[in-house]
Amino acid sequence: MTELLTREEYAAIAADLDLPAAPFIDGKFRKGNGPVMETVNPATGEVLKKISTANAEDVDFAVKKAREAFDRGEWSRAHPSERKDVLIRFCKLITRRRHELAVMESLDSGKPIRDCETIDVPETIHTIKWHGELIDKIYDQTGPSGDDAISMIVREPLGVVAAVLPWNFPMLMMAWKIGPALAAGNSVIVKPAEQTSLTALRLAEVAHMAGIPRGVLQVLPGDGPGVGEPLGLHMGVDMVSFTGSTETGKRFLRYSADSNMKKVTLECGGKNPAVVLEDAENLDHVAEHVVNAAFWNMGENCSATSRLIVHKAVKDALLERIVARMRDWKMGDPLDPAMHLGALIDGEHCKKVSKYLKGKAVAGGGKAKGNFVEPTVYEVKKSDAKAREEIFGPVLSVIEVASTEEAIQLANDTEYGLAASVFSGNVRKAIRAAREIRAGTVTVNCYGEGDISTPFGGYKQSGFGGRDNSIHAHDQFTEMKTIWIDLTDPKDGDNVG
Numbered sequence: 001m002t003e004l005l006t007r008e009e010y011a012a013i014a015a016d017l018d019l020p021a022a023p024f025i026d027g028k029f030r031k032g033n034g035p036v037m038e039t040v041n042p043a044t045g046e047v048l049k050k051i052s053t054a055n056a057e058d059v060d061f062a063v064k065k066a067r068e069a070f071d072r073g074e075w076s077r078a079h080p081s082e083r084k085d086v087l088i089r090f091c092k093l094i095t096r097r098r099h100e101l102a103v104m105e106s107l108d109s110g111k112p113i114r115d116c117e118t119i120d121v122p123e124t125i126h127t128i129k130w131h132g133e134l135i136d137k138i139y140d141q142t143g144p145s146g147d148d149a150i151s152m153i154v155r156e157p158l159g160v161v162a163a164v165l166p167w168n169f170p171m172l173m174m175a176w177k178i179g180p181a182l183a184a185g186n187s188v189i190v191k192p193a194e195q196t197s198l199t200a201l202r203l204a205e206v207a208h209m210a211g212i213p214r215g216v217l218q219v220l221p222g223d224g225p226g227v228g229e230p231l232g233l234h235m236g237v238d239m240v241s242f243t244g245s246t247e248t249g250k251r252f253l254r255y256s257a258d259s260n261m262k263k264v265t266l267e268c269g270g271k272n273p274a275v276v277l278e279d280a281e282n283l284d285h286v287a288e289h290v291v292n293a294a295f296w297n298m299g300e301n302c303s304a305t306s307r308l309i310v311h312k313a314v315k316d317a318l319l320e321r322i323v324a325r326m327r328d329w330k331m332g333d334p335l336d337p338a339m340h341l342g343a344l345i346d347g348e349h350c351k352k353v354s355k356y357l358k359g360k361a362v363a364g365g366g367k368a369k370g371n372f373v374e375p376t377v378y379e380v381k382k383s384d385a386k387a388r389e390e391i392f393g394p395v396l397s398v399i400e401v402a403s404t405e406e407a408i409q410l411a412n413d414t415e416y417g418l419a420a421s422v423f424s425g426n427v428r429k430a431i432r433a434a435r436e437i438r439a440g441t442v443t444v445n446c447y448g449e450g451d452i453s454t455p456f457g458g459y460k461q462s463g464f465g466g467r468d469n470s471i472h473a474h475d476q477f478t479e480m481k482t483i484w485i486d487l488t489d490p491k492d493g494d495n496v497g
């Protein structure tokens, strides 16, 4: 269990922070050639730091350094157990600095400190450790090539990987990418979201202290056009692993087509349903999961439940319980460990979310103060924008249905397919529904994203090209090669063709 400090202790850590302020390239912080960018605390509007950003010239330099590091081979060709040892040392250093990292994450993103301490930091450590531990335990394969040959099917690191990150889980999404990519031996260039660069920069420095060689993990702060686009278009980048909006994800497919056909994997948006069937058991339990699914991380979560598709027989009883549970979710100062909800990422996003706060709410719906938005529930028609568009905020749209078939049809009536949940007391019905819903993760009688051992990614416009987490992430960050070895004796005659 992670211990939480007091508000005062967190404030003291915040006051003492020495925040990073420049790109981390080839083993050190260097002034970038891009514009200076302010990183702002979304809860207070205070400028936390002025950060020197990278530009296309810095991207070129970082790619060159990443390639040189890859070719030197001290990381890419190190024995897997050596890479494991360094990654585990990296995790130990993160553990030592966990409170500092949690406070930086909370200040920079508006996330409640209790989540940063109990989820973001420990899951970051767990993810990097899991992939480090994995790398010296997986085998390559041989093919069924008969007596005259042996075919080896081996996995090799891709080379230079760019990880383009969102602002909603800055550190954890970095771990989802760098854990498997570094374990496999790649050089990685991280582009954090422009709102949240601080923990990425600190992690790169800590990784270097742990023994990750220069050039192997670099971080380039900056915006999409200034840093993301040159990375996407760069002829020296072998892969982009992206998490963010579907619209920007599609841009990376275009960048790839317009440059070197680099591998692209995309983890994008969602309009995720919780489907509650008429035989759902224990509505208190269902309500607890739905409230967590909809409002955790202020709804700024790609897998957040934003549609509650509920059978009319249980709707009123469930809504009553949801409204009651919402009262336990306290919103306020993110550095106060009693708070469950902090601020949305910035004013622009807050404006986008607030556009949906119209009509009579079942709960919440109060006017947003600063970047804080009250958790809100609406009953809507299936054609309503609230039921169709990704809001990415604490807004839950409830749609009543009259049958299981209608519920599943509606669950699938979206361009997205990231996550879903099904609640039913009948296992056969629940599993049938889970199979019929077209989404990358479907949970039964709970909400969740699985864990590090299970793949995460989307169907339809929620994802492309691979999965984060699990051994499938290792596949994502490696290239597959066949090595065919002839075993016939040349003395026995012609073995050509």
Ligand SMILES: NC(=O)C1=CN([C@@H]2O[C@H](COP(=O)(O)OP(=O)(O)OC[C@H]3O[C@@H](n4cnc5c(N)ncnc54)[C@H](O)[C@@H]3O)[C@@H](O)[C@H]2O)C=CC1
Pocket (backbone or CB within 6 Å): 164, 165, 166, 167, 168, 191, 192, 193, 194, 222, 223, 224, 225, 227, 228, 229, 232, 243, 244, 245, 246, 248, 249, 251, 267, 268, 269, 270, 301, 302, 349, 352, 390, 391, 392
């Ligand atoms: N995981 C998810 O599903 C996420 C979804 N979103 C959704 O996206 C909406 C917009 O949020 P944004 O921060 O603007 O997401 P975004 O998808 O534009 O940003 C994600 C990353 O892509 C980069 N990027 C942006 N434009 C780019 C470009 N033209 N070329 C290369 N890289 C580029 C950004 O700098 C950031 O690092 C949100 O309101 C939300 O609905 C946002 C963040 C995460």
Ligand code: BAL
Pocket (backbone or CB within 6 Å): 166, 168, 169, 173, 243, 244, 300, 301, 302, 303, 449
């Ligand atoms: N929930 C993990 C991925 C994301 O929200 O972007």
